[in-house]
Amino acid sequence: MKTKRKGMSYAKWGYIFLAPFFITFFIFQFWPLATTIYYSFFEYFRSGLKIIGPNFVGLKNYAAMIKEVPKYFSNTMVMWLMGFIPQIIVSLVLAAWFTDLRLKLRFQGFFKTVIYMPNLIMASAFAMLFFTLFSNSETGPINSILLKLGIVAEPVRWLSNVWTARGLVGLMNFLMWFGNTTIILMAAIMGVDPGLYEAAQLDGASSTTMFWRITIPLIRPLLVYTLITSLIGGLQMFDVPQVLTNGKGDPNGSTNTIIMYLNQHLYSKNYGTAGAISVLMFLLCAVLCVIIYFTLTQEDDGLTREQRKAEKARIKAAKAAARHH
């Protein structure tokens, strides 16, 4: 016995410490996820106080929802882009300014705090604030300012017009998230070796050249991270349009996001259809993430996957050729 002993095994402690996570994950995430998928194949809802189902209906829920979801998906994407594009541009500019040693911006701490502020407000409170500010009525704060200044002759019906309503959602998402993105991008830019900028300056590179040729390529991993997290967050857009439009997604359903649509099904406790939407949404999200991951990631050598494959093939061919000699 003694001779066979090879020393203590600490592995079990690893499992013990991991257990709480896996147990909570299983109960609160895996099990609900599994039942969501399970019920998506059933007809299961409430008619008044009567519960209908669950009756197995195969792919019927999916067949019905696959026709409906694209509309809400495009609403979601449009509103996400309306927020994300200005967000990434403004954040990049701000991050570049804040980290530029030659600009030596003062009161940086103050500005960083201020731009981060909107993110500290609850999304629903923020949406409620915008709902009040951009009220359709002539007594709404923004409308009364515009009317008094003579910019418009009639009150603007912000929430009854497709593009102003979507624009407001985009604007809110932009305001809420650009501070956060700025901080992340600043961290990324500050991680770039200052020596590179010095060398570039010695070579006479302009700030623009340095930004495009040094900063952008080197912060690409964090840009991808920002894009993916924002995309996932965007796909799940809910609170802002929900509160702004009182859960209706007006006008003409143009601000109705996928999750709001899902939520509308849950009003009748329609677990079957809602489950099908959840699963479709999961697949969509996974596909989008994979596409973005592969199109944007490059490893440290700065080559894309295809370029690297070609390179490998070239080396292999060269070696093979050398062996033949």
Added chain:
Amino acid sequence: MKKAMSLLTATAMAATLLAGCGGGTASSSAAPAADSTSTEASSTAAEPAADAAAEEGKVLNIWCWNDEFQSRFNDYYPGVKEIAADKSTTTLDNGVTVKWTINPNDNNNYQNKLDEALLKQDSAAADDKIDIFLIEADYALKYVDSEYTLDVKKDVGLTDDDLKDQYQYTKDIVTVDGVQKGTTWQATPGLFAYRRSIAEDVLGTDDPTEVQAALNDWDKFNDVAEKAAAKGYKMLSGYDDSYRTFSNNVSAGWVDGTTVKVDPNIMNWVDQTKTYTDNGYNNKTSLWSDQWAADQGPAGKVFGFFYSTWGINFTLLGNSLATPESEGGKQEVGNGIFGDYAVCQGPQPYYWGGTWICAAAGTDNIPTIKDVMYSLTCDADIMTKITEDTQDYTNCKSAMDSIAADPNFGSAFLGGQNHIALFAEVAPTIDMSNAGPYDQGCNETFQSCFKDYFDGTVDLETAKKNFEDQIKVKYPELSSVEWPA
């Protein structure tokens, strides 16, 4: 490998994020499944009546959607001993504490919360069980035609004699197979409340009889709208103002089997409202919006509002004041446009709303419920007092007829007019036979879908299509929508 790992992590993260929203679906889905097997409400229905005489529960849970009933209860129920500062509870003389649960009505919210609680009624602790809940005309049938409400005569103990003075329609709508499941303190005939000053300007008179003569059918109503617009007024505030006058005069209910049948008269509302919007006869508001409420106040330029009984004392009066009562304003002439409104029958008779008190199956407070129902819906003295104090139209024929005939009765808010006399003429004609369990969802969805059409965001066909889509989401059992030819 590294890439594979990070991809796996990313997917797992995505899965986790999604599980968050899927979680709500599935975790709560387990509950109703369990309930459906154990729900034998009929057995619990008999229970409370049996041991009612024994011990009464110490907590009376009342569910409602605004503070209308709460204030009636606190002000007029004789057994009230003490009201909590935040009004969340009311203590009664018999030691029972009333706990108020108020959930807003909009978008079926109240119904959904109530359903959730009722389905758990069996397993809830005695003091958490709902004892009384209120229902509205738009969905009364859903609850009345279920095992969750008690018979007000057999289970609660009211007698035919107690109920004899109530309007028949208020009993019919909550009666299924001869069993009455609820009772109400108000009847809700509708009238057209107009601004005296604006009527004077547009029609040259503010006398209710003459104004009524100018408005007594839709053609005349439209003519007045045109005249009002020419003088810079709006005939109505918003899109939905005249909705009930059309939706109450339909030939059949909303739903037949699993088909939604849109009545031609509802489409008349669409046509009229589109015309009004395009011609600037309305102010493009929606019911309950800020601008709609403001239009009823001192700054409003709107000729009038379709309102039923509760709307005049509960909503219109509040909105008409320049200094709200919560800020120390008084209900008196001089505060805003108090006294500037008057009422007339309008172009078509209609009703709007109405609140019924139901006793919930499983309650342990039958004696108190009986006393509450009797005091607040059958007691002629209390009914008379409510009408005299609040101008509400109460559900007591004899009391209302005597007030209607009383030459000394007049509402200061309506410039001294005896509006009860007008209501008393309309009330007996109310017919709620077309009411159904889907009305709230259908009415709200229809109004919100056609709002886009009135706004000019979509054309008529798109608005119809949107209604078809949305109503099926709200009620999955409805399979198709038929439009009038």
